[in-house]
Amino acid sequence: MKKFFVLATIAVIALVAIACTPTAAPTSAPPTAAPVQPTAAPVQPTAAPVQPTTAPSAGAPIKVGLLSDSSGALAAYGGMLEKGFELGLAYATDGTNAVNGCPIQIIVKDTASKPDVGGQVARELIEKDGVDVLVGPPSSTVALAAAEIANQNKKILIAQPAASPDLTGKNFNPYVFRTSRTSIQDALTMGAALTKIGKKFIQIAPDNAFGQGSAKGFYAVVKANGGEFIKNDSADKAGTIFIPFDAKDFTPYL
Numbered sequence: 433m434k435k436f437f438v439l440a441t442i443a444v445i446a447l448v449a450i451a452c453t454p455t456a457a458p459t460s461a462p463p464t465a466a467p468v469q470p471t472a473a474p475v476q477p478t479a480a481p482v483q484p485t486t487a488p489s490a491g492a493p494i495k496v497g498l499l500s501d502s503s504g505a506l507a508a509y510g511g512m513l514e515k516g517f518e519l520g521l522a523y524a525t526d527g528t529n530a531v532n533g534c535p536i537q538i539i540v541k542d543t544a545s546k547p548d549v550g551g552q553v554a555r556e557l558i559e560k561d562g563v564d565v566l567v568g569p570p571s572s573t574v575a576l577a578a579a580e581i582a583n584q585n586k587k588i589l590i591a592q593p594a595a596s597p598d599l600t601g602k603n604f605n606p607y608v609f610r611t612s613r614t615s616i617q618d619a620l621t622m623g624a625a626l627t628k629i630g631k632k633f634i635q636i637a638p639d640n641a642f643g644q645g646s647a648k649g650f651y652a653v654v655k656a657n658g659g660e661f662i663k664n665d666s667a668d669k670a671g672t673i674f675i676p677f678d679a680k681d682f683t684p685y686l
Contacts, residue, residue, distance in 0.1 A: 491534035497557030498538055499568035499578055504545030505678065509570035509593060514540060517567060539563060543574045550574030554581040565590065572596030572642035582607045596641040597649070615642065616649035623653030631659045636682065639674035647672040 498517060501510035521529055521536060529536050539561050543550035550569060557563045558581065566582055566589045569575055575594035582589035583605040591599055592612040600610045626633070633654055637643035651661070651670040661671025675685045 491530070491532065493535045493537040494531060494565075495537050495539060495561065495563040497554070497561065497563035497566045498540045499543050499550060499554060499557075499566060499574065500540050501545045501570050502542045504543065504571070506545045506570040510542070513568055513570060513593065543569050543571065543578075545569075545571040545574060547571075547573045547577040551577035551581055554578040555585075558582075558585045558587055563587070568592065569594060572599065572645065573640050575599050576603055576641055579603065579605060579608050594642070596645040598641060598645060614649075615646035616652075618646065619649030619653045623650050624657060627654055627657035627659045633659055633661050633671065634663050635661065635670065635672035636685070637672050637674055638677040638679075640677045643672075643674060643677070644670075647674070 498514060500514050501507050504510075518538070521538075525531065525536070539557060541553040541557060543553055550571065551574075554566060554577070557566065564587070566578060566587060568591075569578060570593055572594040573596075575589075575591050576596065576599060579589055579591070579599060580603075587607060589608050591608055591610045595613060595615045595618070597614040597616045600608060600614070635647050635650060637647045647670040648667075651667070651672070654661070654671070663671065663673065665671050673685050675682060679685070
């Protein structure tokens with residue numbers, strides 16, 4: 433904001449300086465000759481507006497690779513991500529879907545919420561489709577894989593809605609920009625509320641980046657609020673029973 437204020441101030445000063453300079457013109461001896469040049473000068477401005485009209489169409493498209501999920505375990509989030517991103521762009525650009533005359537082209541890819549597929553898709557978007565930026569994905573494990581690809585290729589990954597804290601924590605790299613919350617933020621609110629209801633807990637979480645991050649977050653918050661876990665009550669096990677990500681029957685693990 434301060435930088436903007438300084439630039440705006442400089443612009444105002446420049447405009448004031450320009451506005452003040454014409455006052456010297458009337459003091460010159462041949463006022464009748466001076467208007468002869470201004471009549472010729474407008475001939476050039478009439479040609480100048482022709483260029484701005486062609487600028488928007490000449491702008492190269494800004495390519496966005498949207499890492500979604502349409503076939504995996506988080507397909508429900510994939511649809512919301514795609515629609516939300518589309519609506520957000522329309523709102524931010526006043527419906528033009530363009531920035532400085534450059535149209536925004538969205539290329540959607542299905543990661544199937546699998547890190548190997550997501551990593552391959554992210555690489556294809558960069559190397560084959562030539563995207564300028566990556567956005568997504570729903571899965572934290574896929575996000576961690578995509579973040580490494582983004583780092584290798586020096587491309588920005590706008591991470592959302594993947595919630596693993598490792599994405600901007602243990603596995604941080606300067607090409608990741610996070611716009612969504614982390615699972616630790618979930619734990620700070622929900623864990624604090626749960627310890628007002630009871631003090632003994634057990635966690636069940638998927639054995640992946642999201643599940644592990646969530647479990648550790650809840651464990652830390654519950655323990656800090658005087659709670660305890662009846663199984664695996666240690667910092668490394670996070671008081672949690674970890675189960676396969678694709679498990680549908682939890683009975684064998686309870």
